[in-house]
Structures are given as C-alpha cells and as structure tokens.
Amino acid sequence: MTLDADTMRHLSEVQVSVELETEEMTLNIGPQHPSTHGVLRLVAKVDGERCTDVRPVIGYMHRGYEKLSEVRTYPQITTIVNRIDWVAGYANEVPFIVAAEKLMEVEVPERAQYIRLILTEMARIASHLVFMASYPLELGAATPMFFALRERERVLDLLEGVTGGRFHPNFNRIGGVKPAAGSGPTTKKTPQDLPAGFYAETRQAMERVLEVCDEIEDLVAGNEIILARTKGIGLLPPEVAASYGVSGPNLRASGVAFDLRKAEHYLPYDRFDFEVVVGEHGDCWDRWWVRLEEIREAAKIVIQAIDGIPAGPLRAKVPKVIKVPKGETYVRAENPKGEMGYYLVSEGGQGPYRLKIRSASFSNISILPWILEGVLVPDIIAIMGSLDFVLGDVDR
Amino acid sequence: MSSFLSDLFSNFWVALAGKLLLVATLVPLIGMVLGFAEMKLSAKMQSRVGPYFAGGRWGWAQLIADGIKFFQKEDIIPEDADRPVFKLAPVLVLVSTVALFVVIPFGPGLIFRDLSVGVFYALAISSLSTIGVLMAGWSSANKYSLIGGLRAAGQLIAYELPLVLAVVGSVIMAGTMSMQGIVQAQIDAGYPYVILQFVGFGIFFVASLAELTRIPFDMPIAESELVMGYVTEYSGFRFLFFFLAEFANMFTLAAIAATLFLGGYWLPGIPESVLDFAGPVILVLKVFVLVFAMIWFRWTFPRFREDQLQTLAWKWLIPLALTNIAVTAVLKVVL
Numbered sequence: 001m002t003l004d005a006d007t008m009r010h011l012s013e014v015q016v017s018v019e020l021e022t023e024e025m026t027l028n029i030g031p032q033h034p035s036t037h038g039v040l041r042l043v044a045k046v047d048g049e050r051c052t053d054v055r056p057v058i059g060y061m062h063r064g065y066e067k068l069s070e071v072r073t074y075p076q077i078t079t080i081v082n083r084i085d086w087v088a089g090y091a092n093e094v095p096f097i098v099a100a101e102k103l104m105e106v107e108v109p110e111r112a113q114y115i116r117l118i119l120t121e122m123a124r125i126a127s128h129l130v131f132m133a134s135y136p137l138e139l140g141a142a143t144p145m146f147f148a149l150r151e152r153e154r155v156l157d158l159l160e161g162v163t164g165g166r167f168h169p170n171f172n173r174i175g176g177v178k179p180a181a182g183s184g185p186t187t188k189k190t191p192q193d194l195p196a197g198f199y200a201e202t203r204q205a206m207e208r209v210l211e212v213c214d215e216i217e218d219l220v221a222g223n224e225i226i227l228a229r230t231k232g233i234g235l236l237p238p239e240v241a242a243s244y245g246v247s248g249p250n251l252r253a254s255g256v257a258f259d260l261r262k263a264e265h266y267l268p269y270d271r272f273d274f275e276v277v278v279g280e281h282g283d284c285w286d287r288w289w290v291r292l293e294e295i296r297e298a299a300k301i302v303i304q305a306i307d308g309i310p311a312g313p314l315r316a317k318v319p320k321v322i323k324v325p326k327g328e329t330y331v332r333a334e335n336p337k338g339e340m341g342y343y344l345v346s347e348g349g350q351g352p353y354r355l356k357i358r359s360a361s362f363s364n365i366s367i368l369p370w371i372l373e374g375v376l377v378p379d380i381i382a383i384m385g386s387l388d389f390v391l392g393d394v395d396r
Numbered sequence: 397m398s399s400f401l402s403d404l405f406s407n408f409w410v411a412l413a414g415k416l417l418l419v420a421t422l423v424p425l426i427g428m429v430l431g432f433a434e435m436k437l438s439a440k441m442q443s444r445v446g447p448y449f450a451g452g453r454w455g456w457a458q459l460i461a462d463g464i465k466f467f468q469k470e471d472i473i474p475e476d477a478d479r480p481v482f483k484l485a486p487v488l489v490l491v492s493t494v495a496l497f498v499v500i501p502f503g504p505g506l507i508f509r510d511l512s513v514g515v516f517y518a519l520a521i522s523s524l525s526t527i528g529v530l531m532a533g534w535s536s537a538n539k540y541s542l543i544g545g546l547r548a549a550g551q552l553i554a555y556e557l558p559l560v561l562a563v564v565g566s567v568i569m570a571g572t573m574s575m576q577g578i579v580q581a582q583i584d585a586g587y588p589y590v591i592l593q594f595v596g597f598g599i600f601f602v603a604s605l606a607e608l609t610r611i612p613f614d615m616p617i618a619e620s621e622l623v624m625g626y627v628t629e630y631s632g633f634r635f636l637f638f639f640l641a642e643f644a645n646m647f648t649l650a651a652i653a654a655t656l657f658l659g660g661y662w663l664p665g666i667p668e669s670v671l672d673f674a675g676p677v678i679l680v681l682k683v684f685v686l687v688f689a690m691i692w693f694r695w696t697f698p699r700f701r702e703d704q705l706q707t708l709a710w711k712w713l714i715p716l717a718l719t720n721i722a723v724t725a726v727l728k729v730v731l
Contacts, residue, residue, distance in 0.1 A: 049703075145442075
C-alpha cells in the first residue's frame with residue numbers, strides 16, 4: 001500500500017470520537033442496525049446522499065479467541081473455534097485441526113478426510129445460502145430469503161445428523177473426525193459412523209440445493225432493479241483487492257482466479273472435478289454471482305465425494321493426552337468468507353503457546369474506507385452486503 | 397320504510413353524519429382487510445402460512461389484534477421532538493387519505509359527493525400527505541427520520557407529475573373531470589378506457605406505487621437502511637395512523653385507477669339496472685385485482701435507489717405521459 005496523500009489523510013484522521021461538522025452530517029450506522037451483519041459500526045460523514053468518508057469501528061464482538069486458546073487444550077479449542085464464523089461453523093475447525101496434525105505429523109485416514117471435505121462444502125453451501133437470503137433483503141426484496149433459507153434447513157439437518165450440531169459441529173478430533181452420530185462411549189464393538197440414510201439424503205438435499213439455485217437465479221438475476229442496484233456498484237480492481245488482503249469470493253469476483261482449494265492441500269480437493277468461479281468486473285453483481293455459482297460447484301463436489309467415499313477408520317491412532325511437539329506452522333483454508341488461516345506456535349504442551357487466527361472478514365472489511373468513499377447512502381448497504389462478512393469473523 | 401329513510405337523509409346534517417360515520421367505519425375496515433390480504437398473500441409467495449393463530453385457523457382476527465395492540469401502547473414522543481408538528485403529521489397523512497373516499501363512485505348514485513372537478517380534487521388532496529411525511533421526518537429529531545423524510549419529499553413530489561399527467565388522457569377522452577361522468581362516458585363508449593389508455597394506466601399504476609412509498613419505491617422507509625425512515629419514532633396509535641393510511645391509500649388509489657381506466661363499477665355486458673347492487677361489488681373486485689398486483693410487486697422487487705427513482709420519474713414517466721396526452725388529444729380531434 002503506497003503512502004500517498006489520500007492514505008496519509010485517512011491515517012491521520014483516525015480518531016474514534018467524532019466531532020459534528022457543520023456542512024456534512026455525521027451519521028452513525030450501527031452497531032445496532034438491521035443490515036450490518038452484526039455489530040459493525042460505521043461512522044459516515046454524509047453530504048446529502050453522498051458519503052464522503054466512512055470509518056468502520058469494530059471490536060464490539062471481540063471474544064478473545066486468541067487469548068482463550070492460550071489457556072485451553074487442543075480438544076477444548078476445537079469446541080470454541082467453530083464459533084468464529086458461525087454461519088459456516090464446520091469450516092473454521094478444519095484448518096486448526098490440520099495445523100495441529102501437521103505439527104504432530106499424524107496421518108489422517110482417507111475416510112475422515114472425505115467426511116471433512118463433505119462437511120466443509122456443506123458449510124460453504126450453508127454460508128452462501130445465507131448470503132443469498134440476506135443480500136436481496138438488504139436491497140429490499142424480501143422473498144429470496146425464504147427460498148434460500150428453506151433449502152439451507154436441509155443442509156443444516158444433514159450437518160446435525162452427522163455432527164449433532166447445526167451451527168457448532170465440534171466434529172474434528174486430532175487425527176480424524178469424531179466417531180459420528182451420537183455421544184456416549186465408543187465401544188470397540190459398535191464403531192459409530194455416518195448415520196443411516198446419509199448418502200441418500202445428501203443426494204436429495206444437493207439436488208434441491210441445485211434447484212433452488214435455479215429458482216433464486218430466476219427471481220434475482222433477471223430482475224431489472226437488482227441489476228440497476230448492483231451492476232457497476234462497488235467496483236473493486238484486482239490490484240486493490242490483493243493489496244488489502246481481500247480473499248475468497250470477493251477476490252475471485254474481481255477477476256483473480258485464486259482458490260485455496262486448488263492451491264493448498266489441506267483436504268483432498270485434487271481428487272474432485274470442480275471449477276474456480278471467477279467474475280469479470282468486481283462489482284456487487286459479480287460478487288453475488290460468484291457465490292451463486294460456488295453453491296453449485298460445492299453441491300457437485302459433495303455429490304462426487306459421496307459417490308467416492310472410501311471405507312476405513314475415522315480417526316488415526318493418537319495418544320490419549322494430546323501433546324503437540326514444539327514447532328510452528330501456518331495452515332490456511334478456503335473458508336466460505338475467504339482465506340482463513342491459523343498460525344499455530346506450540347511449545348510442546350497440551351495447548352498452543354500462541355494461536356493467531358487470520359480471519360477472512362477482518363481483511364475483507366479493511367477495504368471499506370476505500371470502497372465506500374464517495375458512494376451514495378443506499379449503496380453503502382449494497383456494497384457492505386456484497387462483501388459478505390460476519391462480525392464474529394472480524395472481531396474473533 | 398324507504399320513504400322514511402329518504403326523508404331522514406334529505407336533511408343535510410343527518411346525511412352528513414351518516415356519511416361521516418360510514419367513512420369512519422369503512423377506512424379502518426378496509427385497512428384491516430387489505431392488511432390481512434397482504435399478510436396472507438405475501439406468505440403464500442414465500443412458502444409460509446401467514447397469520448394462523450388469531451381467530452381460528454385462518455387467522456382473520458390478526459389485524460384486529462394488531463389494532464388493539466397499537467392502541468394500548470405507550471405514547472412515546474422523543475424529547476427533542478417538535479411536539480405539535482410531531483402530533484399533527486400522522487393526522488395529516490390519514491386525513492388526506494380519508495378525504496379521497498369522497499369522490500370514489502361505488503355505483504350510479506353511490507358516491508359521497510360527485511364533485512364536478514372530482515379528478516382534480518382527488519389528486520390535489522392526495523398530495524397533502526407529502527406535507528405530513530415531511531413534518532414527520534423533520535419533527536422526529538432523528539437523523540434517520542430526517543433522511544427518510546427528505547427522500548420522501550423528493551420522491552412524492554417527483555411522482556405527483558406522472559400521476560396527474562397520466563389521468564389527463566382519460567379526462568380528455570371522457571370530456572369531464574367528474575368521476576361519475578368518466579364512468580358514464582365509459583359506459584356510453586362501451587369499453588373501459590384502459591384499452592386505449594394503456595400507457596396512462598401503466599404510468600398511473602407505477603406512480604401510485606411511488607405515492608404509497610411501497611417497494612419498489614420504498615426509499616423513504618427503506619427498512620434495511622433507515623430502520624423505518626420517517627416513521628421510526630412513531631409508536632402506538634400514531635404509527636397506526638400511518639399504517640392505516642398506507643392501506644387505505646392503496647384502496648383509494650386503486651379505486652381511482654379502476655374508475656378512470658377500468659370502467660369503475662361497470663363491466664361490459666352488465667345491464668345498467670343491476671349496477672345499483674352489483675356496482676360496489678364490481679368496483680371492489682377490480683380494486684382487489686390491482687391491490688394484488690401492488691402486493692405482488694412489493695414482495696418481488698427490491699427497492700430503487702433515490703437517484704434511479706428520480707431518473708425514472710423525470711426522464712421516463714413524464715415524457716411518456718406528455719406524449720400520451722398529445723396523442724390522445726390529437727386522436728380525439730381527428731377521429
């Protein structure tokens with residue numbers, strides 16, 4: 001980021017206490033607001049309908065994950081980590097577990113990896129369907145919400161059937177996944193695995209998801225007013241996106257074909273045939289469209305994974321008391337919101353010495369002052385919605 | 397019996413009292429029925445059920461329950477609010493809606509007052525609500541309300557012009573501004589004016605959506621941006637006034653559209669003798685069709701941005717309406 005005059009002006013004016021200026025109106029959007037995806041506060045200087053300066057104030061949802069994980073053991077951390085981005089609960093657990101397994105040099109059995117992949121893709125579908133529901137609602141169209149959330153219920157039911165939790169699965173264990181479908185002692189005689197009927201239900205659910213994608217596309221994509229509200233709004237050039245650390249569908253909508261599912265090897269994505277969806281212009285419309293196509297791709301991946309899932313153990317043999325050897329590693333994953341990374345520093349204890357969480361939404365909303373400068377007030381909502389962030393992910 | 401009634405009502409004051417009573421019951425009733433229709437129809441469009449518990453499985457008592465709820469709420473007025481203006485604003489909005497009922501012809505002879513400038517009166521009175529909205533936004537001592545009120549003022553004024561210009565075509569074809577006269581002219585012509593004045597009908601419908609500040613012209617309220625826009629600080633029965641005014645206004649604007657374009661209380665093929673009884677039914681049916689379209693639009697479309705809204709009004713609807721008037725006038729003289 002070059003320190004030009006604009007940037008210097010931004011940096012020099014970082015003060016949270018806002019003085020009321022006479023020509024412009026200082027409008028405080030949030031933290032309680034119907035459409036800021038949580039407790040985000042935007043201090044906007046508005047001149048009529050045009051906003052001249054926007055300063056996001058975050059931290060209202062800071063829960064201290066990194067400090068918490070310093071005083072927790074690894075199995076305890078898996079319980080809390082899925083609450084960072086609660087819309088896609090399962091996807092937050094995977095990179096953390098993979099980081100710990102990397103340091104322990106544990107080989108995760110194939111079946112467990114496939115299950116992780118399936119559940120991660122389902123989490124992606126769930127998260128993007130929430131976007132499909134809430135984004136048109138912010139623009140004023142109330143109906144797509146019901147279509148999207150109706151199908152999301154199926155995916156959540158599947159997740160609940162496997163893991164026991166809709167939003168907070170807590171399903172990963174070091175070395176694999178939890179023996180599924182139920183609590184209680186796992187006796188050697190009854191290895192608990194995926195619930196009965198899981199494959200058939202999943203196939204049905206994915207088919208319905210693909211159908212609802214068509215329905216939503218019919219309702220939203222051809223709608224003149226939605227096109228007028230989103231095309232050409234919130235243009236994000238790829239260089240700016242990359243320099244601010246924007247990742248995930250936001251980056252791909254700007255034309256950068258970068259997907260960590262293909263670039264990294266935290267899960268066996270290379271066995272499946274799927275496309276990296278790339279947009280053209282980087283406006284709000286492209287960000288919407290990229291996410292819609294990603295739902296379709298994710299459904300395809302799930303169906304392929306279901307068809308090819310191997311038999312085998314669900315968890316590798318690990319000692320009862322887990323101690324991760326000394327070392328540090330960074331594992332990043334393609335979360336629905338973007339790139340989520342865990343930098344794990346271990347001193348050989350039962351818990352990490354330091355766990356740094358690189359969350360996708362934090363970097364995604366760092367672009368807000370740049371992208372919201374000089375836009376009209378309704379466009380603030382449209383652009384913010386299209387970035388699809390969650391405050392739990394921002395503040396951790 | 398009927399002679400006793402006609403003697404009774406020939407007294408001006410009794411007739412006036414009767415008419416006032418009728419309007420006073422009709423407006424909340426219509427508001428409730430249309431509100432309930434909106435709830436149920438929107439539910440059907442969104443794979444939901446809608447009101448279910450109030451009043452048996454149908455949920456028909458939902459709006460009655462809502463009305464009672466609003467009445468028993470605490471009347472909260474913000475401390476910095478401009479009290480007289482704050483209190484007067486919803487009254488003004490409701491009054492302008494109720495006053496529109498005066499010129500709607502429900503049947504031949506079933507009109508509160510057949511003004512010879514009926515159309516002019518209707519459009520003029522409906523624009524009074526603009527002032528009420530501005531007052532509400534200004535006096536609420538709330539930045540969001542202020543933004544909503546200013547947006548509303550801009551939008552309502554912008555869409556007054558297409559609204560007015562769109563009906564001029566019908567007035568030219570009928571040759572009179574009285575509402576009864578226009579319906580009579582359509583009866584005499586044998587076809588509802590929408591067949592030739594479809595442009596005017598379309599513009600009137602779109603402009604009336606904007607006058608009602610319904611989605612897609614929802615910017616003044618813009619629930620996801622400004623909480624509730626200019627209505628934010630209103631609670632209890634003051635909010636009920638706004639709420640009722642919106643639904644009653646839906647009815648009246650749809651009724652005006654039905655009268656001016658769709659033939660009012662008359663359908664081609666119905667003998668005129670039946671119109672005394674069938675007239676109100678026919679008009680209400682037409683109004684329901686139009687209200688259904690309004691509800692359908694509301695739940696399908698998102699909202700326009702303010703500048704797109706203004707562009708639509710000034711650059712598209714007004715030139716279109718002016719062209720419509722010119723063409724109608726020329727054809728009326730030529731043909």
